[in-house]
Each structure stands twice: as C-alpha cells, then as structure tokens.
Amino acid sequence: MIAFGSSISGGEAYRRYAQPGVRLASEPDSVNFAYAAVEPVGRTYNLILDAAAQRDDLEALVLVHPHTEILDPGFCTKVRAALAAEEVGMVGWAGATGVRGIAWWEGEVTCAPAIHRYEEHGGGDIPSLSWTRRGTPPAEVECLDGQLLVLSPWAVRTLRFDEGLLLGHGFDLDFSLQVRAAGRRLMVADLRVAHHRSLELIADLDVWVQAHMQIAEKWSGTLDDGDMDETAWKQRARRAEARREAARTYAVSNALILDARVLELERALAEKTHSPSWRVTAPLRTLNRIRRETADRRRSNGTDPAAGRRRWD
Amino acid sequence: MIAFATATTKPDVYRRCAEPGIARAAEPDSVVRAMPSIGSIFASYNALLDEFSGREDLEALVLIHQDAEIIDPDFCQIIRRALADPEVGLVGCVGAVGVRSIAWWEASVTLASFVNRYQEHGGGDLASFSWEWEEAPAYARTGEVETLDGFVLVVSPWVVRNLRFDESLGQFHGYDLDFCLQVRAAGRRVITADFRAVHHRQLEMLPDPEEWTEAHVKVAEKWDGEMGIGTGHGSWRERALRAEADADAALVLGYMNRLETDARVRELQAALDETTSSISWRLTAPLRRLTHTS
Numbered sequence: 317m318i319a320f321g322s323s324i325s326g327g328e329a330y331r332r333y334a335q336p337g338v339r340l341a342s343e344p345d346s347v348n349f350a351y352a353a354v355e356p357v358g359r360t361y362n363l364i365l366d367a368a369a370q371r372d373d374l375e376a377l378v379l380v381h382p383h384t385e386i387l388d389p390g391f392c393t394k395v396r397a398a399l400a401a402e403e404v405g406m407v408g409w410a411g412a413t414g415v416r417g418i419a420w421w422e423g424e425v426t427c428a429p430a431i432h433r434y435e436e437h438g439g440g441d442i443p444s445l446s447w448t449r450r451g452t453p454p455a456e457v458e459c460l461d462g463q464l465l466v467l468s469p470w471a472v473r474t475l476r477f478d479e480g481l482l483l484g485h486g487f488d489l490d491f492s493l494q495v496r497a498a499g500r501r502l503m504v505a506d507l508r509v510a511h512h513r514s515l516e517l518i519a520d521l522d523v524w525v526q527a528h529m530q531i532a533e534k535w536s537g538t539l540d541d542g543d544m545d546e547t548a549w550k551q552r553a554r555r556a557e558a559r560r561e562a563a564r565t566y567a568v569s570n571a572l573i574l575d576a577r578v579l580e581l582e583r584a585l586a587e588k589t590h591s592p593s594w595r596v597t598a599p600l601r602t603l604n605r606i607r608r609e610t611a612d613r614r615r616s617n618g619t620d621p622a623a624g625r626r627r628w629d
Numbered sequence: 630m631i632a633f634a635t636a637t638t639k640p641d642v643y644r645r646c647a648e649p650g651i652a653r654a655a656e657p658d659s660v661v662r663a664m665p666s667i668g669s670i671f672a673s674y675n676a677l678l679d680e681f682s683g684r685e686d687l688e689a690l691v692l693i694h695q696d697a698e699i700i701d702p703d704f705c706q707i708i709r710r711a712l713a714d715p716e717v718g719l720v721g722c723v724g725a726v727g728v729r730s731i732a733w734w735e736a737s738v739t740l741a742s743f744v745n746r747y748q749e750h751g752g753g754d755l756a757s758f759s760w761e762w763e764e765a766p767a768y769a770r771t772g773e774v775e776t777l778d779g780f781v782l783v784v785s786p787w788v789v790r791n792l793r794f795d796e797s798l799g800q801f802h803g804y805d806l807d808f809c810l811q812v813r814a815a816g817r818r819v820i821t822a823d824f825r826a827v828h829h830r831q832l833e834m835l836p837d838p839e840e841w842t843e844a845h846v847k848v849a850e851k852w853d854g855e856m857g858i859g860t861g862h863g864s865w866r867e868r869a870l871r872a873e874a875d876a877d878a879a880l881v882l883g884y885m886n887r888l889e890t891d892a893r894v895r896e897l898q899a900a901l902d903e904t905t906s907s908i909s910w911r912l913t914a915p916l917r918r919l920t921h922t923s
Contacts, residue, residue, distance in 0.1 A: 419877035436889070437896040447884040515888040521878045528874035549865035556872035557861065558845035561732035562838045563879035569834035570883050572745075572755065574890035576832055580750035581897035588904050593913030600909045 317373045318342075318392050321349035322380050323360035330382040333512045337386030341378075346392075347371065358477030358487050365472050374469045375399070376407075381463040381511075387431075388508040395466050398454070398505040405471045405500025406492065408460030409507040410445060415459045416539055418486035418528050421448050426455040431510040444511055453504040460502050462488025464509055471495055478534075485518075485527035493535055630686045631705050632660040635695050636673030640665075643695040646829040650698035654691075656705050660684075663695075670801050671794040682790045688712070689720075690789050692782040698827040699781065708783045711822040718792075718817030719809060720783035722824050723757070724774030729857055731803035731845050733776045740771055740821040743780075746829045755832075760825065771821045775813070775856070779805025781826050788812055798851070802844035810856055 320338045324330045330350070338348060349364045361379060368377045376395050380386065388394065398407040409430055412423035429452075430444035443450075465488065475494050481487050492502055518524045532539060544552070588594060633651045637643045643663055651661055662680070666673045674692055681690050689708055693699070701707060711720045723743055728736040741757035759769040782805065792811050794804055809819045835841055852858035861868045904910055 417873060417877060419881065422877060422880065432888075434888075434892060437892040438899070440892060440895055442888070442891070447887055515885065515892055517885050517888070518878075518881055521882065524881070525871075525874040525878050528877060529870045532870050532873065544866075546865060549869055553861070553865045553869035553872060554846045554849050554859070555842070556869045556876060557730065557849070558842040560872045560876035560879060561730060561735055561845065562835060562842050563876045563883070564735065565732060565835050565841075566838065567879050567883035567886065569832060571886045572832040572834075573749065574886060576747065576750040576753060578890055578893050578897065579753065581894060581901065583751065585897055585901050585904065588901065588910075591917065593916045594904075594910070596916070597909030597913055600912075601907070604908075 317345045317347060317371060318376045318378065318395060319347045319349060319368050319371065319374060320378045320380055321351070321361070321364035321368065322382055323351055323353045323357050323364070324382055325353035326382060329512070333385040333510075334380045334382045337384065337509070338378075338380060340389060341386040341391035343392050345373075349377075356479060356482050356484055356487070358479045358481055361477045361487075362479065365467075365476060369473045374472060376469070377467045377472050379462075379465045379467065383512045384463045385510045385512060386464070386507070387510055391507060394505050394507060398503050399466070399468050401501075402470075403499070403501050404503050405468050405475075405495040405498065406460060407466040407503045407505050407507075408457075409464050409504065409509050410450075411455075411457030411460040411492070411502060411504045413456075413458050415489065418489050418524075418531050420459040420461070420489055421445060423458070424451065425449065426451040426453055426457055426504040428453055428504065428506045428508060430508065433510050433512050434515050436515050441510075453506045455504050457492075457502050457504055458496065459489045459492040460504070462491075463511055464507065465491070466505075466507075468500070470500065474498065481527070481530065483523050483527035483530065485524050486531040489531060490534070493538060497538070630658050630660060630684065631656060631689045631691065631708065632662065632681055632684070632687060633691045633693060634662040634664065634677040634681070635693050636666045636670060636677065637663050637695045638666045639695060642829070646696045646698045646827075647693050650700065650826065651693070653702055654699045654704035659705075669796060669799065670804050671796040671798060674804070675793050675796065678784070678789050678793060687786045687789060689786070690784045692779075692784060694780045694828075696829045697780045698829065700825045700827060704824050707822050707824045711783070711820060712785055714818070715787075716816075716818045717820055718785050718788045718812040718815070719777060719819045720785075720822050721774075721777030721779075721781060721819075722821060722826055723778035723780075724776060724819070724821040726775050727857070728775045728806065729860055731806050731841075731848050733778075733806055736775075737768070739774055740769060741778075742821075742823070742825040743778075744825075744827045745832070746827050747832045749832055771823050773818055773820050774809075775819065776806045776809040777819060777821065779808070780828055781824075782808075783822075785817070788815075788817065791815065795851075798847050799844045800840065802841045803848040806858075807848055807851070810852060810858065813856060 322334050349367050351360050351363050354360045368374055376399055410427040412420045412425045414423035425448050427445050427450040432442050432444045477487055478490050481490060495502060635643055635647050667676055681687055689712055708720055723741045725733045725736040725738040740759050742759045743757050744760055745755040759765040795807050798807055812819055849859035854860050
C-alpha cells in the first residue's frame with residue numbers, strides 16, 4: 317500500500333492543490349494521513365511517520381506539501397519502480413549532488429520536469445528551479461527537495477525528522493543526510509508535480525541564514541572537511557566573506573539589469589498606449605471589453621465553483 | 630599645473646567619455662595624457678605616476694578611467710580647494726567609511742556624486758544618492774573617508790612622488806582601496822569633494838567574479854586587520870559559517886529578483902502583443918504612419 321501524508325497549516329491550499337493530486341495518484345487501497353501542522357514541520361511529519369509505521373502493508377509514504385500538486389497518473393507505478401532496490405531509502409522529484417548546505421540547488425541539480433505556477437503579474441507557469449541548470453532523472457543524489465518526499469518503509473520505521481530544527485528550513489537536507497548516513501540511497505525519479513507558490517522563494521532570509529548555520533554546525537564533517545585548525549578556518553572565512561560580497565554585488569547588479577529591461581518594456585507600452593490613435597480608439601476597446609465580459613458571465617452563469625475564490629491560503 | 634591622465638584599453642571609449650570631460654575641466658596649461666594600458670591598472674597607473682613625478686609645477690594628477698566623464702567646468706578650482714590642506718593625499722567624488730574589504734560599497738557610503746549611464750535596454754541614467762544635493766539623504770557629505778571609488782582619483786604631488794600602486798594584487802580589483810590605505814598609512818588624508826562625474830558603464834558590475842574574489846582575499850590578507858580591513862565579528866569558524874550562509878542568501882535573493890522580473894516582463898510583453906494585435910491598433914495604422922511621416 318502506498319500512503320500519502322501532509323502537514324496542513326492552511327486548509328484551502330491543501331484542498332486546492334495537494335488533495336486533487338493525491339486523489340489523482342492514489343490507488344484504491346491508499347491511505348491518506350492528513351494532519352494539522354504542529355511546528356516545526358518535523359514534528360508533524362514524525363506524527364505521520366508514527367502512524368504510517370503501524371501499517372504492515374506499507375510500500376511507501378509520500379509526504380506532500382500542501383502547495384504541491386501531483387500531476388502524474390502513473391505516480392505509484394513510478395514510485396514502486398524507484399523503490400525496487402532495497403538500498404533506496406527515499407525518492408523525490410528533485411535533488412542534487414555536491415551539496416554544501418541547505419541551498420542544495422547550488423550543487424549539481426537533477427529535476428523532473430516540474431512546474432512552478434505563480435499568481436503574481438497576471439500569473440503563469442515556469443519550470444521549477446528555472447534559475448539553475450538541471451539534469452534529468454533518474455539519478456542518485458545527496459539531498460532531495462522537501463516539497464515532495466517518498467519514504468521507503470525502512471525509512472518510515474527507522475528514522476525521524478529532527479524536531480530541534482525549529483526554523484523551518486533545511487529539514488529536507490537533514491533527513492536526506494540521515495538516510496545516507498544510515499547507508500541508504502536517495503534517488504530522483506521522473507515524478508511530475510506542480511508547485512503552486514509565490515515567486516518569493518524564501519519569505520524571511522534572516523531566518524533562513526540562521527537555519528543554514530544551524531545545519532552547517534550539525535553536519536560539520538559531512539557537509540565540509542571536518543576537523544579544521546584555526547588557519548584552515550581563517551582561509552575558509554576569508555573566501556566565504558569574499559564570496560558573500562561577490563554574491564551581494566551580483567544580486568544588485570542583476571537587479572539593475574532586470575529593472576532596465578522592465579523599464580524598456582514599460583516605455584514601449586506607454587508610447588503605444590499614449591499615442592493619439594490609441595486614445596481615439598478607446599471607445600471601441602471599451603465596447604469590446606463589455607461584450608467579452610457579458611459573454612463570459614453568460615457562459616459561467618454563476619455555476620463556476622472557482623469564481624471569486626482565492627487561489628492562495 | 631593640474632594634469633589629467635588615463636590608461637586606455639578602448640580608445641573609442643576614451644574619446645566618447647573621458648575626453649569631453651577633461652576638455653570641460655582642463656585649464657590652458659593642463660597636461661592631458663592618454664596612455665595605452667601597459668597591463669594591469671596597477672602597472673599602468675604606476676607608469677603615469679612615474680611620468681608626472683618629475684614635474685615641479687604639478688598641483689595634482691587626476692587619474693581618470695576611460696569611461697568616466699567629469700561634469701564640472703570648475704573642477705580644477707574645486708580640487709585646488711580640496712588640496713589646499715597639505716595633509717590631503719587623495720580626493721574623489723565617491724567615498725565610504727567603515728570599510729572592511731574591497732567591496733567598499735557594503736560599508737557606509739558618505740558621498741556618491743555620479744551617474745551610471747548605461748546603454749543596455751534602450752539606455753538610461755542611474756543617479757547615485759548625492760548627484761543632486763537637493764535630493765541627497767542626510768548622511769551625504771563631503772570630507773574625510775577611508776576609501777574612494779577609483780574611477781576619478783585626484784592625487785596630490787606628494788603622493789605622486791612617494792607612493793605606488795601594489796602590482797602584486799592582480800589586474801584591476803581593489804587597486805583603489807589598497808592605494809587609499811597606503812595613503813592613510815603614510816599619514817595623509819583621503820577626502821571627498823563636491824564634484825561630479827558620469828560613469829559610462831554597463832549595468833553588469835561583476836563580470837569576473839573569480840578574479841574579484843581572489844583580489845578580495847588578497848587585500849584582506851595583506852592588511853589583515855590593519856585599519857579595519859578583513860575584520861569581522863566572532864571566531865574564524867563563526868565568520869566562515871555566517872558568510873557561507875549570507876552568500877547563499879544573496880544568491881537566493883538574486884534568483885527571486887530574476888523570477889519576479891521575468892514574470893513582469895512576460896506580463897508587459899503580453900500587454901504589448903495584445904495592444905499591437907488589436908483591431909483598433911490595426912485600424913489606426915495609417916494614422917500612425919501619417920504622424921510618423923510628418
């Protein structure tokens with residue numbers, strides 16, 4: 317039996333995104349462990365693991381973020397194939413090798429062709445992790461992304477999320493490292509999903525930085541070279557501080573370039589929509605808009621269940 | 630005599646940017662020297678210092694990047710006033726205090742009287758905070774600083790004759806900070822003055838991050854805590870972990886900006902496409918052609 321589980325902090329997001337995906341992917345005997353979120357996320361996930369571990373017929377447990385929608389009708393078949401080798405402890409849709417911290421995407425990324433669906437600026441779809449180069453699955457990795465994790469029965473019964481990671485970031489890297497430390501492998505499989513989320517990848521970067529340091533401390537020796545003397549730490553600090561300032565400068569520079577690109581298009585649009593010909597034909601466009609809106613209203617006739625509903629929690 | 634000197638790698642850029650500014654600022658007896666670069670900026674500027682160090686009538690040597698354009702016609706008067714104090718060794722129009730590395734812009738910038746004029750995406754001007762005094766923030770001021778931006782460096786005769794750029798540091802990055810530190814270590818002052826310049830440069834600020842990172846480390850090691858350079862809070866281990874986290878956070882911020890802008894670009898492009906494919910746009914094409922012709 318393949319079970320699904322979610323830590324639900326906002327019921328609306330789960331209903332709109334995760335639940336339809338779980339329904340699409342589920343088999344007749346699948347069990348869904350939907351739990352109200354208890355902070356940190358590891359605590360809720362451990363409740364789910366405790367419940368799932370009771371099931372003798374468990375083949376896999378799929379942990380689904382409320383904003384993640386499984387789009388793959390063949391999901392369970394792919395999960396079984398990916399977990400066929402006994403040494404595989406966990407499977408995901410994206411992950412990386414060469415991981416040095418919770419920013420695992422700075423490593424060599426492998427990613428199924430997933431979608432990042434956003435609402436800002438009129439909404440749209442972009443490939444997930446579009447900012448980095450991505451290899452295609454299957455591939456063995458060192459860390460899996462936590463928005464969807466498929467745990468083997470062994471992982472469910474043997475390991476637990478670290479509830480000491482209170483800041484909400486890095487639980488996926490931590491659990492991935494636990495799986496590997498126990499001698500099991502992590503695999504990225506071709507699991508098709510959509511992530512319904514804002515373009516703001518991390519809401520509070522200060523908290524994220526703290527979590528980054530917490531994980532680096534916890535896994536010193538795994539994520540880095542381990543025992544280092546004062547001279548080695550000094551060299552590492554010097555290089556890290558240089559890299560930090562390069563990254564900050566790059567971010568500012570990039571923002572300037574992007575702003576210039578937007579400004580160019582805004583100027584072009586303003587030039588067109590402020591022209592005399594555009595103004596002269598304004599009544600025609602107003603008429604057209606009214607005609608379209610009337611037709612839309614007739615079509616929906618008040619029966620569209622999504623009408624007026626927010627897409628986000 | 631106030632001399633102006635540039636190490637050129639692109640003569641057309643010099644003619645378009647630096648030359649008009651020098652023509653605007655120079656006095657009848659000024660010497661203007663555009664020397665083809667002989668390698669690193671450190672070596673090129675040292676060659677220019679050597680060239681002018683023997684001039685007994687030298688009042689100041691203005692080292693100016695080929696893509697920097699001085700705006701003030703009374704530039705020479707401004708820098709004479711600034712150099713009237715014999716303790717002043719260097720003068721510029723962009724400077725900062727609390728500097729810990731070659732990324733001096735991460736410190737507390739006190740004056741930034743320049744415009745970044747770019748050509749990408751239709752071109753534009755990005756005015757820095759003290760370009761217009763009426764709009765400048767409360768912290769904008771001229772006076773003593775720890776470092777200057779090297780795109781326009783006014784060098785006193787004493788500095789021309791006594792100090793040299795450190796050619797062991799690389800090709801370009803950090804030459805301005807290191808030179809300012811040398812001047813201050815020699816007991817002279819580094820100050821900003823109230824002149825302005827246009828920096829004709831692309832928006833990309835860090836085309837060679839690896840080289841920049843190397844220079845950052847070299848300058849930090851060279852000064853190793855002296856005058857605040859390379860200092861930080863905590864043990865080396867704490868500093869390393871903090872900086873690694875901060876660096877990844879800065880990269881994430883860059884990705885978020887890119888996603889946000891890409892979405893905005895798609896939105897604007899769709900609006901543009903909708904506009905130019907609309908019936909009313911097509912109907913009024915003859916009117917626009919007429920307007921364009923007239």
